Amino acid sequence: MTVAPIKTDKGEDSVFAHPSFYAEFAPRDDQAAFVDSIYILKDRGRLTESRISFASPLKELAFVFREGDSAGKVVFNEPSLDCRRKGRAFFGWIVGVKLKPNWPGTPSVHNPTIVACRDALARIVRDSPSCFDILDSVDLMLLALARKARPPSIPGCDPLDAPHGRVSELAGHVGKSVRTVQRRVRTSTGCPPKRFLAVQRFRRSVYEIAAGGDGLSGIASDLGFSDQAHLTREFRRHAGVTPGAFRQAWGRPRAQAVRFLQDAERSSRLVMAVWPLGTTTESG
Numbered sequence: 001m002t003v004a005p006i007k008t009d010k011g012e013d014s015v016f017a018h019p020s021f022y023a024e025f026a027p028r029d030d031q032a033a034f035v036d037s038i039y040i041l042k043d044r045g046r047l048t049e050s051r052i053s054f055a056s057p058l059k060e061l062a063f064v065f066r067e068g069d070s071a072g073k074v075v076f077n078e079p080s081l082d083c084r085r086k087g088r089a090f091f092g093w094i095v096g097v098k099l100k101p102n103w104p105g106t107p108s109v110h111n112p113t114i115v116a117c118r119d120a121l122a123r124i125v126r127d128s129p130s131c132f133d134i135l136d137s138v139d140l141m142l143l144a145l146a147r148k149a150r151p152p153s154i155p156g157c158d159p160l161d162a163p164h165g166r167v168s169e170l171a172g173h174v175g176k177s178v179r180t181v182q183r184r185v186r187t188s189t190g191c192p193p194k195r196f197l198a199v200q201r202f203r204r205s206v207y208e209i210a211a212g213g214d215g216l217s218g219i220a221s222d223l224g225f226s227d228q229a230h231l232t233r234e235f236r237r238h239a240g241v242t243p244g245a246f247r248q249a250w251g252r253p254r255a256q257a258v259r260f261l262q263d264a265e266r267s268s269r270l271v272m273a274v275w276p277l278g279t280t281t282e283s284g
Contacts, residue, residue, distance in 0.1 A: 020046035045089035055238035062096040083240035117141035
């Protein structure tokens with residue numbers, strides 16, 4: 001994999017030139033309290049030819065536009081604690097929002113604001129959109145949903161993003177009892193805090209392994225696994241493959257993964273992108 005901090009605002013144009021790509025974007029500052037990230041997938045079966053859905057501790061709102069379906073559909077996914085194998089490769093667009101655990105309630109796929117966003121995105125992806133065309137529609141939807149949402153069950157979610165390995169460490173960090181943390185995390189995420197923290201740590205390991213930086217033993221140490229074998233067991237449990245196999249699958253010559261430097265002076269929100277090698281221009 002290639003780690004390439006990009007300091008210009010040309011990253012989005014370069015990524016969107018590929019006929020198949022996955023791009024992940026940081027939320028706006030006024031969304032960061034309840035939105036983890038926004039992602040855009042455009043694929044013609046290249047990135048999803050062998051489909052495994054990794055475990056994720058986050059709720060997700062996704063807009064799915066398959067080839068030949070002009071209207072698209074909205075899907076809301078609860079956190080998934082285990083990997084699942086998908087039936088077939090994907091052809092089309094998916095625009096998704098990963099919601100932090102303190103997002104209150106379950107967004108209805110029939111909510112007029114969400115339906116309006118789906119219709120706007122359906123029109124946008126028919127052409128050759130930029131990331132800004134897509135993000136503008138998603139940002140408007142999130143702003144409207146946030147205004148109507150009730151107060152979150154967990155005030156602020158940075159503690160759940162921190163690399164806590166144990167529930168007692170998380171409780172000490174937020175100044176609450178272990179029992180209170182167990183109750184609030186279960187209410188917000190639908191799973192026990194120990195399980196939630198394990199999936200969060202796995203999720204961080206995916207980024208580190210995909211970025212191709214340190215060796216697996218170094219990643220295991222940095223993320224609080226007891227050793228590389230512990231990382232391998234947890235990764236296989238949540239991804240369906242070993243970390244070594246995952247890194248090899250996304251290494252050259254098959255695909256390239258790039259991280260983009262986040263800088264307060266940049267207008268770009270692009271955090272990372274993946275695309276198959278050999279697909280450098282739009283081919284329709």
